[in-house]
Amino acid sequence: MLGFLGSRLLQSLLVLLAASFITFTLVFLLPADPARMVAGPSASVQTVTSIRHEMGLDRPFLGQYGAYLGRLVQGDLGRSYKQNTPVSTLLASRIGPTLQLMLGAIALELLIGLPLGIWAALSRGRWPDTVVMGLAFLGAAAPQFWLALSLVYLLAYRFNLFPLGGYGGLSHLFLPALTLGIGGAGWYARMMRSQLLEVLSQDYIRTARAKGQTARGVLIGHALRNATLPIATMIGLDIGTFMGGVVVVESVFGWPGLGRLVWDAIRVIDIPIIVGVVIFSAFVITLSNLLADFVQPLIDPRVRYR
Amino acid sequence: MTVTLNAPARPKSRNRTLTRFRRNPAAIVGLVVCLLIVLAALAAPWLAPHDPDFQFPEGLTLEGAPQPPGGLYPLGTDLLGRDLLSRLIWGARASLTVGFVANGAAVLLGVLIGALGALTRGWVGTAIMRFTDVMLAFPVLLLAIALTAILKPSLWIVALVIALINWVPIARVVYSEVASLREREFVEAAGAVGAGAGRILTRHILPHLIPTALVWGSLGVGTTVLLEATLSFLGVGVQPPTPSWGGVINESQSYLTTAPWLVLAPGAAILLTSLGFNLLGEGLRDALDPKGGR
Numbered sequence: 001m002l003g004f005l006g007s008r009l010l011q012s013l014l015v016l017l018a019a020s021f022i023t024f025t026l027v028f029l030l031p032a033d034p035a036r037m038v039a040g041p042s043a044s045v046q047t048v049t050s051i052r053h054e055m056g057l058d059r060p061f062l063g064q065y066g067a068y069l070g071r072l073v074q075g076d077l078g079r080s081y082k083q084n085t086p087v088s089t090l091l092a093s094r095i096g097p098t099l100q101l102m103l104g105a106i107a108l109e110l111l112i113g114l115p116l117g118i119w120a121a122l123s124r125g126r127w128p129d130t131v132v133m134g135l136a137f138l139g140a141a142a143p144q145f146w147l148a149l150s151l152v153y154l155l156a157y158r159f160n161l162f163p164l165g166g167y168g169g170l171s172h173l174f175l176p177a178l179t180l181g182i183g184g185a186g187w188y189a190r191m192m193r194s195q196l197l198e199v200l201s202q203d204y205i206r207t208a209r210a211k212g213q214t215a216r217g218v219l220i221g222h223a224l225r226n227a228t229l230p231i232a233t234m235i236g237l238d239i240g241t242f243m244g245g246v247v248v249v250e251s252v253f254g255w256p257g258l259g260r261l262v263w264d265a266i267r268v269i270d271i272p273i274i275v276g277v278v279i280f281s282a283f284v285i286t287l288s289n290l291l292a293d294f295v296q297p298l299i300d301p302r303v304r305y306r
Numbered sequence: 307m308t309v310t311l312n313a314p315a316r317p318k319s320r321n322r323t324l325t326r327f328r329r330n331p332a333a334i335v336g337l338v339v340c341l342l343i344v345l346a347a348l349a350a351p352w353l354a355p356h357d358p359d360f361q362f363p364e365g366l367t368l369e370g371a372p373q374p375p376g377g378l379y380p381l382g383t384d385l386l387g388r389d390l391l392s393r394l395i396w397g398a399r400a401s402l403t404v405g406f407v408a409n410g411a412a413v414l415l416g417v418l419i420g421a422l423g424a425l426t427r428g429w430v431g432t433a434i435m436r437f438t439d440v441m442l443a444f445p446v447l448l449l450a451i452a453l454t455a456i457l458k459p460s461l462w463i464v465a466l467v468i469a470l471i472n473w474v475p476i477a478r479v480v481y482s483e484v485a486s487l488r489e490r491e492f493v494e495a496a497g498a499v500g501a502g503a504g505r506i507l508t509r510h511i512l513p514h515l516i517p518t519a520l521v522w523g524s525l526g527v528g529t530t531v532l533l534e535a536t537l538s539f540l541g542v543g544v545q546p547p548t549p550s551w552g553g554v555i556n557e558s559q560s561y562l563t564t565a566p567w568l569v570l571a572p573g574a575a576i577l578l579t580s581l582g583f584n585l586l587g588e589g590l591r592d593a594l595d596p597k598g599g600r
Contacts, residue, residue, distance in 0.1 A: 018440040141580040145539045146573035244447025266455035282443040
């Protein structure tokens, strides 16, 4: 157990180290000159040269990477070119809203996906099964930004049920969270259906039925608990898709989170912000995969720490 | 005698695959949708009712708003008075070009890198597969946005960036397939009779990867078209004035309440394309591998 913990932790650290190296190399190879971007287009060559020296951009590649890594470990992601604010400060102020959005999306995924999956499994081969699986397929194929705009048009503009956008309470949260989670809901429905069908064909279920347990009792007492085992892993994977999805969803709904930060940064090509969020996402994804690996054996004793 | 006995064996299994595919209505629907979209893209100059870039003076109402669908403009006009249907038909070219080029390159890269990773034992193979681990730590969409934004977006940059990101999951699938093929007796036998690594790869391993490549070749076009549309929607994809589906929605977002067709119609085109290639891909998978594999 401790050995597993240690080796997974080490593995995650190595992945993050490599990820920082890859992003640094990409930025290093860019045709754009950061010193010129900081100085502005009208600055003289001397100013640009002195800024380049100040930023350490005239040092060799590995030296620059070492310095970058040193700052990264301390949580320093550099400064925004345009706003002259530390990227970490900008990130910190945006994490809250994005976290709300993600939690909302996960809640909706589970609330929509799991019941539909159970319904599909229990009516296998009949119309509810076909409809649910069809919707799941559709949800995976539909472009997220289009779903977002369609929901705004239909539910916010036409029927006036929700605000058109902006940050606020639950009514503001609902549409963006739904957009972010709707594709995943289909994914959860598929998982639930196949898991439940597999569990229901097991011997212990037949035994429970043979001992006089009702169909409902078997489902609630025996089958569902085992069918929902992969959820921790799936939520871990969800975080990865969400880190990209929030850019689309937050830009459409004007939600002031990390995605909106990136969206604003790509408009003015503020590279430290863009790269900072990419690195931060890699960190979050690696962490959530790591957590899922640790939590999984706690939920399912058949899975051992390896 | 042996020749006549062995000869029909291959076509027969191919026929069975074809039969399975033909008997799957969803797969046929997918195939027809894909063919129609490809045809529309190819025949754009003849099919489009108008010049996609021409700004019709009468294409805008007196107040300067887009014209609703009907009459001279079947799907209405956009905010500059251009015919929407024509822009969508021409836009299919951008989407499918990126879809086929980027995904084709990703499949090629993924198969080669995955096979190489599994066949070269030692540090090269390990390094390749660890590299894919690292790549999977980045969110696909965010990485694509970052790269296209920084590299100055254009159709070819988008295709390049998507290819450079999407090969990763393919390489991992191919890696595990080749890793299990490598241990099979026929590969060992080929090695025993003196076939070199190159011959084993081309004659004995690659043919087994054709189903995987076909399935990804189709499913991947769907996801690539979605990704391209998303990038164009965010303004880091195909740049105006080149018509692209995501770009049309980007331009007309602010007209959502007054001219919803400008968002609905291109969205439907993206959905149809992504659905078509997904159905085709899943149909191919079911036909080529009846065990399922999912």
